[in-house]
Amino acid sequence: MEKKIRPDGREKVTGRLKYLTDLTFPEMLWAKVLRSAYPHARILSLSTEKARKLPGVRAIITHEDVPALNGFGIVTPDQPVLCKDVVRYVGDALAAVAADSIEIAARALELIEVHYEPLPVLDSPEKALAKSAPFLHPGGNVLHRAGFQKGDIQAAFSQCAKIVEETYEVPRQLHAYMETEGGVIVPEKDGSLTVYVGTQHGFKDRFQLSRILGMPEEKIRIISSPMGGSFGGKDELNIQPYGALLALATGRPVKIHQTRQESMRSSIKRHPMKITMKTGVDQTGRLRAHQTTITADTGAYATLGPAILDFAVEHACGPYIIDAVDTKGLSVFTNNGVSGEFRGFGGNQITFALEGQMDRLAAAIGMDALELRRLNIRRKEDPGPLGQRIAPTNGALEVLESAARVYHAKKQHMPKRSTWKRTGTGLAVTMHGGGLGFGRMDPAGGRLSLTENGKVEIAFGFEEAGQGILAVIEAVTTEALGCKKEDLSIVIGDTAFVPSSGSTTASRGTSMVWHSLQRLKGPFIKQLLQGAAQRTGIEEEELSIGPGGIWKEGRCMLSFESLAAGKEPIVVSTQFDFPVSPDPIDSAHFLYTYSGVVAQVEVDLLTGKIKVTELHQSTAAGPVVNELGYRGQIEGGGVMALGYTLMEDVVMKEGQYATENLDSYLIPGIGDVPFQLELEAIETLPLEDHYGPRGVGEIGTVAVAPAVANAIYDAIGFRVSCLPVKPEAVLQSMERGILHENRF
Structure with missing residues (x-):
């Protein structure tokens, strides 16, 4: 890299x-x-x-x-x-x-x-769904219903050796961008x-x-x-x-x-959800039945609440193959703040619940949690979670094995116990769909041109939002064309000068740039070389693009500026749909990224405070385009997820914000960043996979919470089912006497 x-x-x-x-x-x-x-x-x-x-x-x-x-x-x-x-x-x-x-x-x-x-204030989905509740909108208080069924769920449960049922609750989270x-x-x-x-x-x-x-x-x-x-x-x-x-x-x-207080009041937040999962396994550890009920508090208005619920339903089984599945989701209008788009798009909530189930099931049948995952993990040719065809990939198994190696290494070198500190290690894996999914308009495209001033201009209709997309565009374009970065002019984020090519959402930016250049480079290079051949009298086949212009046998024969002089700009455009499954299943994705997370925590038994000391993320997202950007997204996403796991909760009481500013809404600071942040990028793709690098803007946030939760259990025997994990919950667990006896 x-x-x-x-x-x-x-x-x-x-x-x-x-x-x-x-x-x-x-x-x-x-x-x-x-x-x-x-x-x-x-x-x-x-x-x-x-x-x-x-x-x-x-x-x-x-x-x-x-x-x-x-x-x-x-x-x-x-x-x-x-x-x-x-x-x-x-x-x-x-x-x-x-x-x-x-x-x-x-x-x-x-x-x-x-x-x-x-x-009357409907400040919870339960109140909004009550028969006596007033309608907040003409159609009632249910924004959206979604579901997925496969197999005979009741028959499958009847054949299970062990069944685990748990309800998980996850909070409303603030985006907390620096610029309101x-x-x-x-x-x-x-x-x-x-x-x-x-x-x-x-x-x-x-x-x-x-x-x-x-x-x-x-x-x-x-x-x-x-x-x-x-x-x-x-x-x-x-x-x-x-x-x-x-x-x-x-x-x-x-x-x-907007001031931070105004932003807190009016901005959209991550959906709070209540998720009940009932999962069963046979004696060998095979997942046989999985039933999920999701209730999402979407707040007062819709925004993208339906799509977020659909995404959570799709990912309710995660990277596992399960015989019978029954998933039902409900997105409910309330008088709370509007919930909408947030990094992970419903995947964070559902993965916290699913990976919690996996560790609970392993304990129930006396099986190693890694072995349980390995036994049920999807393989290269397995269908997607909605039964749809997806790009063949072993990404789920690859991140699991990578995380397993790290997990075992950390378990072998656990810090020594102290009187009031306990250390634990936890693991979680996930898969995350990129793009908007089948049935949703997901335009992509771009434009290449040689401008009058001799610059190779590359234009896209999306935005730089701090995610490093400019570095991706620069890297992909220079590699595709063979020019240098000084030859480029990158144009984004201005509807007057860019093509309409969809939004900067759904981890699609990197993929869209790569796919666009695959379509643009051939016609663009051909036009450049044709023009250069006419100018120089050299056969087109003998010319190639290089730094600064057109080259032959290691020598620059014509600069881009000279080639552009006195001629109409050379312009090549492309427009296409982001890759989706060929199966007509609503919202189903085709390209997925995968992550295996290992977290090590230190629990203070006096205060109940949890410190994540080490965080390792193995990510399978195809070739790395820009190492700094890749690492920044994964590490930054991981730290954001630590906030979601341990401290962030936009509390609302009777429809009013209990927290109105960052003086009382805590987000991770530098002191909360783990001592060790590690990343392994798994860049290999199957030979038949021609879809190039995937975006990693979201995947680094998705599986951190369950890995930390599983590490907390490893440390003190406390099963986390509610986020954020507050110190008082840890202290209450000790009062109930559920600490591992062998930890003392």
Whole structure:
């Protein structure tokens, strides 16, 4: 693996890079959004009269000022831009203000008078599903149902030697990106609009804003790179509609940048889920029956809640072959904060439960947990978890064996016991589908061109969100063409200059770049060589692309700049669908990545605090394109997952956020990072696999929680079924006397 410096690395570490929230424009106004005081209430009246009289206020908008569709949502536009009759959660917007300063805008919000009639608060799926519960939406309180069945589940359970049933609960998690939602929206002289706001889906934002503003898409330009992190949280619209409406109302640039408290209140979060699994094995350790019930709290609005539930249902069996399966999922509307896209997309929740089951089953039949997994792990030609055909792969077995070697090595060199400290080691494995899945529009593509100034321009319609996609584009393009990085001009994140090629989501960026270049390089190289042959009189077959231009026998015969001079730009485009299973099974994936995680923990018996001291991740995702980027994604994902496992929980009480800022919502700091972060990249693919490298943006987060949970059991005999694992839960387990006797 060759180490390559990120193209944007120097600007980022020196602080010279301008993010979209750093931008300023002449005569720019500042905006604030008024959010609901109640999680569920009827709006009796709303008056902006006093606020409008405040000096420095330039515009105030309410639902009456939305010219077209008063709603947004990537798939289902059920969230009002500005509420008219009712509010369904505390992040609902009622009005927005543009003023000469941020202080004036904040004061104006205080002067807006709203009278509410509080309504019953449905702050849990159980309350929302009760027969007496009011409907939060016309269709009721169930957003989506999903399921998968295979075999005769009851007959299979009747043949099992041991059955384990457990309910797992996982929390609401904050994306905690460094740059909160924000940017500047600029009205142009020709009546168009330029939106400088971070997003993972520029063309989808353009489409949604077009519906809201009643404006042709072509008159809306989205500039969406760079941004300070997303992890799925900026895939949906957030502040864009308010800035756009205010910019059009005032004819001036409008800046909105949410505070952390405002972001906490209005941003989407990871879905809290309650997952009940009942799993049975025969005497030999074969998995015979697996029944799963998933209840997801999707909050007040849909966003991508249905797709996330579908993903969790698909991955309920993970990388294992099971005779009979019965999976049922329910996504429920509540008056809690909106749950939506988050790194792992439902895989983290379901994997925590599944890998917990595997260790419990092994203990129930007196079998080594590694052997149980090895016996049931999928092999190269096995179908996917929904019975669909997938790219042949031994990735699951490869990561298991890699993790097994690490696990045994760590068990042989366990730290010495101390009076008040216990150490344990745990393992978990997982598989994770890339792309959006069968039946969902998943466009991909790109464009190669030789520009007038002699640059090889490579353009994609997605965004740089801190994930290192620029380094991937640079590495894949230079390898495909044979040129050097100085020859390249990379264009992304601007709808005015890039093709529509889908979003920066679903671990698809690396794959999409690689697949695009496989299609683009042949026609592009041919046109370059044809042009060079005409210019030089040398036969086309004798020429090749090299650093800086066109080469023959180790000598540069014509620079790219000379080749481009006086000619129309050479442009080659491609458009295709991201690879999906040939089997028409809704949401089924085709390309998967695999991970085996080994965690070592230290448990303090006095305080109950858990410290992850070592974390090893074996990842099978095809060839590594950029080592630094690959390692950064896996290690960063692992640390994010430690937060999910041990400390993060966006607690809501009666529909209100109990935690409103990062002073009380804890995320991992440098002191929480394990002493040893290790990574093994398994790069081999079967000979018949022509699908190239897979993305690793999500896989590093998925199996960490169960590995840590299994390590906690190894240390003190406490079976974790609820995240995050709090110190008080550890202390309570000791009070119940469940510590391993041999640990004392």
